[in-house]
Every structure is written in C-alpha cells, then in structure tokens.
Amino acid sequence: MTDADIYRQFTWPVRVYWEDTDAGGVVYHTGYLRFMERARSEWLRAVGVQQAELREQQGVMFVLCAAQIDFRRAARLDDLLEVCCTVTERKRASLCFRQEVRDAAGVLVSGVIRVACVDARTFRPQAIPAGLLPLICISE
Amino acid sequence: MTDADIYRQFTWPVRVYWEDTDAGGVVYHTGYLRFMERARSEWLRAVGVQQAELREQQGVMFVLCAAQIDFRRAARLDDLLEVCCTVTERKRASLCFRQEVRDAAGVLVSGVIRVACVDARTFRPQAIPAGLLPLICISE
Amino acid sequence: MTDADIYRQFTWPVRVYWEDTDAGGVVYHTGYLRFMERARSEWLRAVGVQQAELREQQGVMFVLCAAQIDFRRAARLDDLLEVCCTVTERKRASLCFRQEVRDAAGVLVSGVIRVACVDARTFRPQAIPAGLLPLICISE
Amino acid sequence: MTDADIYRQFTWPVRVYWEDTDAGGVVYHTGYLRFMERARSEWLRAVGVQQAELREQQGVMFVLCAAQIDFRRAARLDDLLEVCCTVTERKRASLCFRQEVRDAAGVLVSGVIRVACVDARTFRPQAIPAGLLPLICISE
Numbered sequence: 001m002t003d004a005d006i007y008r009q010f011t012w013p014v015r016v017y018w019e020d021t022d023a024g025g026v027v028y029h030t031g032y033l034r035f036m037e038r039a040r041s042e043w044l045r046a047v048g049v050q051q052a053e054l055r056e057q058q059g060v061m062f063v064l065c066a067a068q069i070d071f072r073r074a075a076r077l078d079d080l081l082e083v084c085c086t087v088t089e090r091k092r093a094s095l096c097f098r099q100e101v102r103d104a105a106g107v108l109v110s111g112v113i114r115v116a117c118v119d120a121r122t123f124r125p126q127a128i129p130a131g132l133l134p135l136i137c138i139s140e
Numbered sequence: 141m142t143d144a145d146i147y148r149q150f151t152w153p154v155r156v157y158w159e160d161t162d163a164g165g166v167v168y169h170t171g172y173l174r175f176m177e178r179a180r181s182e183w184l185r186a187v188g189v190q191q192a193e194l195r196e197q198q199g200v201m202f203v204l205c206a207a208q209i210d211f212r213r214a215a216r217l218d219d220l221l222e223v224c225c226t227v228t229e230r231k232r233a234s235l236c237f238r239q240e241v242r243d244a245a246g247v248l249v250s251g252v253i254r255v256a257c258v259d260a261r262t263f264r265p266q267a268i269p270a271g272l273l274p275l276i277c278i279s280e
Numbered sequence: 281m282t283d284a285d286i287y288r289q290f291t292w293p294v295r296v297y298w299e300d301t302d303a304g305g306v307v308y309h310t311g312y313l314r315f316m317e318r319a320r321s322e323w324l325r326a327v328g329v330q331q332a333e334l335r336e337q338q339g340v341m342f343v344l345c346a347a348q349i350d351f352r353r354a355a356r357l358d359d360l361l362e363v364c365c366t367v368t369e370r371k372r373a374s375l376c377f378r379q380e381v382r383d384a385a386g387v388l389v390s391g392v393i394r395v396a397c398v399d400a401r402t403f404r405p406q407a408i409p410a411g412l413l414p415l416i417c418i419s420e
Numbered sequence: 421m422t423d424a425d426i427y428r429q430f431t432w433p434v435r436v437y438w439e440d441t442d443a444g445g446v447v448y449h450t451g452y453l454r455f456m457e458r459a460r461s462e463w464l465r466a467v468g469v470q471q472a473e474l475r476e477q478q479g480v481m482f483v484l485c486a487a488q489i490d491f492r493r494a495a496r497l498d499d500l501l502e503v504c505c506t507v508t509e510r511k512r513a514s515l516c517f518r519q520e521v522r523d524a525a526g527v528l529v530s531g532v533i534r535v536a537c538v539d540a541r542t543f544r545p546q547a548i549p550a551g552l553l554p555l556i557c558i559s560e
Contacts, residue, residue, distance in 0.1 A: 017461055018471075019308060019454045023301035023357050024260070029177075029204040030170035030299070034439045037169075041437055045498075051438075052498040063214070064169040069207045074263060077303050078465075078472040120164070123214060157321055158331075159314045159448060163441035163497050170439070174299045181297055185358075191298075192358040217443050218325075218332040304540070309457075309484040310450035317449075343494070344449040349487045354543060400444070403494060 009086060009139070010046060012039040014101075016079040026074035032109040033067065036099045039083035040113070047135040060126045062115040065094065069111040079103055086139045093117050093125045095136065149226060149279070150186060152179040154241075156219040166214035172249040173207065176239045179223035180253070187275040200266045202255040205234065209251040219243055226279045233257050233265040235276065289366060289419070290323040294381075296359040306354035312389040313347065316379045319363035320393070327415040340406045342395040345374065349391040359383055366419045373397050373405040375416065429506060429559070430466060432459040434521075436499040446494035452529040453487065456519045459503035460533070467555040480546045482535040485514065489531040499523055506559045513537050513545045515556065 014035045022028035040062075044051060055061045075081055082102050089096035094116045101109040117128045128136075154175045162168035180202075184191060195201045215221055222242050229236035234256045241249040257268045268276075294315045302308035320342075324331060335341045355361055362382050369376035374396045381389040397408045408416075434455045442448035460482075464471060475481045495501055502522050509516035514536045521529040537548045548556075 015458075015462075017454070017458050018302045018304070019310070019457065021303035022298045023303070023305050024201060024203065024298070025303050026263075028299060029207070030173050033170050033173065034437070037439065038435075038437050042435075050498055052496065061164055063164065063166075064211050066211065067169070067207070067209045069209075071204050071206065074203070076472065078470055123166075155318075155322075157314070157318050158442045158444070159317065159450070161443035162438045163443070163445050164438070165443050168439060174297070177299065178295075178297050182295075190358055192356065216332065218330055304481055304483065306483075306543075309487070310453050313450050313453070341444055343444065343446075344491050346491065347449070347487070347489045349489075351484050351486065354483070403446075 010043040011082050011084045012042045014081045016075050032101050035083045039085040043085045055120045058129050059120050061120045065116045066114040071109050073108045092127050150183040151222050151224045152182045154221045156215050172241050175223045179225040183225045195260045198269050199260050201260045205256045206254040211249050213248045232267050291362050291364045292319040292322045294361045296355050312381050315363045319365040323365045335400050338409050339400050340397050341400045345396045346394040351389050353388045372407050430463040431502050431504045432462045434501045436495050452521050455503045459505040463505045475540045478549050479540050480537050481540045485536045486534040491529050493528045512547050
C-alpha cells in the first residue's frame with residue numbers, strides 16, 4: 001500500500017461518549033457531522049496540513065458549503081466507530097468528500113460534504129494554496 | 141391569518157451565543173442543524189405535541205433519516221436569527237421539512253430534512269400516531 | 281421595581297431541546313454551564329453591552345477563570361427553565377456571579393462563576409472598560 | 421509500574437477540533453469538562469467497566485454532583501492535550517476525582533469532580549456495585 005492509497009481511503013477511529021448521545025439513547029444527529037469533520041481534519045494532518053497554520057500563514061481556511069447526509073442506523077454510548085473520508089472532486093477553490101461512519105456491522109451514516117477554501121477574514125472564495133493541491137489525491 | 145397558516149409557515153427566533161461559534165469567528169456548521177431542530181420542536185409544541193409525552197405515552201419518537209443542507213452565509217456572535225420550518229410531505233411514517241435560517245439580510249442556510257417516526261425502543265419505523273396527522277398541514 | 285433592581289436579579293428563560301440531553305435521559309452536565317453563559321450574555325445585553333462590539337471596538341472580552349457548580353436535580357427534554365444571574369463582586373479586571381438554574385419546583389443547579397476581562401488577542405487581564413463599570417450593579 | 425499505578429495516574433490524549441473552539445479563538449469552556457469526562461470514561465474502561473453495560477445489567481450510572489474548575493490558560497485548534505484523572509476519595513455511593521488538562525507547557529485547566537452512583541431510572545443514590553470497588557485505587 002503506497003502513501004497515495006492511504007490518503008485515498010483515510011479512516012479515523014471515534015469513540016462515543018456521553019457528550020455525543022441524546023435522550024433517545026443514541027448519538028445525537030449532529031454528532032456524526034462532528035465525527036466527519038474530525039476525520040477530514042485528521043486527513044489534512046496526515047497529508048501534512050495544519051489548519052491553524054494554514055489560517056495564520058496563508059490566511060485561508062476551509063468551510064462547509066453543502067452536506068448531504070443519510071442516517072441509516074444509530075450509534076450508542078461506548079461504541080467504537082470508524083469514520084472514513086475520500087476526496088471525490090478537487091476544484092480550484094473547493095473539495096468534495098464522500099464520508100461514512102461505520103461500526104463492525106456496517107455503515108451507520110454516509111454523507112457527501114463540499115467544503116470551500118475561503119479568505120479567513122472576508123469568507124470570500126480563495127484558490128486552494130498551490131502547495132496543498134498535489135497532496136490531495138482523488139479517488140475514482 | 142388562520143391557525144392552519146401559522147403552522148404552514150412556522151418561524152422560531154434563535155440568538156447566537158459563544159457556545160454556537162467556532163474559531164473561524166462564525167457559527168460552527170452543526171449549530172444550524174441544532175437551530176433547525178429547535179424550530180421543528182417548537183412547531184410540534186405549537187400544534188399541541190409534547191415530544192417527551194409522545195415518547196412516554198405512545199412509545200414513539202421522531203428521528204432524522206436524511207438532511208440536505210446548503211450553507212450560503214455564516215452567522216456571528218450576538219446575531220438574532222429566525223428559523224422557519226414548513227412540512228412539504230407527510231407519509232405514513234415520515235415527514236419532510238423545508239427549513240431556512242435567516243437574518244435581516246436574507247437566507248443563511250437552507251435545508252431539506254426527512255424525519256421518521258420510530259418505536260422509541262427498537263428504532264423500527266412506526267406509523268405517525270393517528271391523533272397527530274390532522275394537526276400537520278402540508279404546504280404546497 | 282427600578283432598572284437597578286432588574287439588573288440585580290436578571291433572569292433568562294431556557295427551553296431544553298434534544299441537543300441538550302444525553303443517554304441518561306436528562307440534560308448533559310455542560311448544558312447547565314451553557315445556559316448560565318446565555319444568561320450572562322443576555323444580562324450584558326440588557327445593561328447595554330454587545331459582546332461582539334466590545335471585542336471589535338475595545339479589543340476586550342470576558343473569559344471564564346473559575347466555576348464552582350452544584351448539580352442537585354436534573355432537567356429533562358421539553359422542560360422550561362429559568363436561569364438567574366447576579367453580580368456578587370466587581371473588581372478592576374474581573375466579575376463574580378452567583379447563578380442558578382431553576383424549574384417550577386426549585387433550584388436544579390447553582391454556581392459561582394468568575395470571569396476576567398482580557399485582551400482579545402493576548403488573553404492578558406485588562407481593566408473592565410470604564411464605560412461599562414457604572415452599568416454593573418452589585419447585589420449584597 | 422504495576423497495574424495499580426496505571427489506574428492511579430490515568431491519562432488520556434485529546435485533540436482539539438473546530439467543534440471544541442469558539443469565536444474567541446480558543447476552546448470553549450465546556451470543552452474542558454467534556455474532555456475530563458472522556459478521561460473518566462476511559463479510566464473506567466481501563467479498569468474493566470463498560471458504562472453502557474453497567475446501566476443495562478446493574479441499573480446504575482454515574483452522574484455529576486459537583487465540579488470545581490480553574491481555567492488558567494486556553495487551548496487552541498489542533499492542540500494535542502492530555503487529560504489526567506485521579507481518584508481522591510471513594511465513598512459508598514460517590515467518587516471524587518482530581519483532574520487536569522495539560523499541554524507540553526503545563527496545566528491549562530484543573531478540576532475537582534464529584535460523581536454519584538445513582539439508580540438509572542429514579543436518579544436516587546445507589547451503592548457503587550461491589551464488584552467495582554476493588555478496581556478503584558485511591559491516590560493519596
């Protein structure tokens with residue numbers, strides 16, 4: 001498995017704590033979106049990008065444009081999940097991800113997430129820094 | 141304006157607090173989903189449904205099946221927003237909502253949310269209680 | 281009741297939503313701290329201070345230094361609570377609040393909260409802006 | 421180092437994500453309390469206790485009674501923290517913890533947390549299950 005493969009199929013483990021659950025006894029729906037962002041953040045870190053640095057040194061950050069989420073099955077307290085993150089599209093100023101939250105029995109939640117690169121002050125679209133582009137592998 | 145109209149175009153005010161913001165200086169993306177759920181909960185309350193009672197007395201609750209969210213513009217600390225909630229589809233065991241989060245200048249975030257009525261223990265789909273259906277008006 | 285009295289005994293209503301609860305069926309413990317901060321923010325707004333403006337125009341903000349919280353009884357989904365907020369101490373660069381979260385049956389959670397006024401960039405202690413001090417009434 | 425030592429000085433790593441921060445550019449204050457609970461949950465898991473099982477099989481759970489927190493220095497996006505958790509008192513139906521959130525430069529936040537063992541339905545105090553007590557080592 002090459003580095004490129006790792007970045008194509010990035011996976012991050014997430015444990016469910018009390019903070020993630022609601023009175024229905026399961027993970028509150030926004031929990032899965034937070035878990036997905038942790039995986040995107042860790043994927044960025046794995047390809048060598050620190051978001052805090054990106055913001056301070058290059059003045060840009062990534063923000064959500066659109067999210068399409070399917071909630072199939074709920075996770076519960078103490079569950080150990082894995083969240084995967086695959087880049088499916090790379091444009092000048094935006095990226096599209098396919099993401100899944102899974103447990104041992106299969107997919108719980110899946111999503112398509114579009115993020116834009118924006119100026120950290122004005123929130124106007126900004127080209128993804130040139131140094132970052134080659135680090136981002138697209139999955140077919 | 142009749143009662144039916146009120147329920148067709150339900151709107152709920154939301155103030156942005158520190159807890160809702162992130163280091164980007166704006167509302168963290170899951171905040172808008174929480175605001176949308178507050179509006180759905182208050183709409184249910186307005187049509188006469190207490191969700192805690194629904195669960196204890198009828199053994200059912202509503203859970204998210206799918207969410208499709210567009211993030212156009214970000215809200216900031218101290219902003220006063222309004223969140224609207226319109227039922228666009230009413231099936232035997234699910235409802236579909238069109239929702240918007242707005243400020244004085246227009247729409248910030250819009251979404252299509254599908255919720256299912258499920259058994260509170262098994263999470264299996266359950267018919268929406270008969271007494272509830274006539275309270276739910278569909279918007280064309 | 282004079283304006284001064286209002287500010288001495290400031291109270292803010294809070295409704296409990298799904299987002300606030302956990303799998304124990306009650307409000308997750310950090311919820312009460314968020315509710316207390318909403319009351320402090322609304323108290324500041326009531327005495328004429330917008331925190332976003334305070335930060336942009338004067339370069340200062342309030343941050344938590346210490347919190348001492350007693351959790352006596354838990355709130356549940358749909359509960360309507362009131363959160364009160366009384367200033368018990370006013371120093372050059374900090375304020376101390378006594379706060380309570382109550383329902384119709386009495387106090388659920390009580391706390392003593394100390395906040396410091398800090399420079400918004402360096403987080404170094406900063407004198408509370410002179411224009412703000414006269415607005416803050418101390419309760420005996 | 422024996423097993424007992426491990427449980428006396430339990431430490432858990434926590435990464436700061438966007439979800440944890442606020443518009444002040446730092447971790448929102450309730451984040452540290454959530455981090456502390458993650459460490460307590462992982463400490464329980466390390467001594468062999470699954471909280472979900474504890475609740476289903478023995479009908480008890482741990483809830484917060486009191487928290488005393490000192491916020492000295494703030495964590496920021498991307499920071500890698502460690503959260504430690506030491507039992508300082510073990511009574512029939514409650515435990516007291518001393519906890520710290522640290523980065524490489526020292527302590528950011530420290531706290532004393534008291535949790536009670538309660539009946540999961542009535543929230544009445546309940547003796548800590550006999551099988552659990554020997555697993556809990558007290559630090560002097």
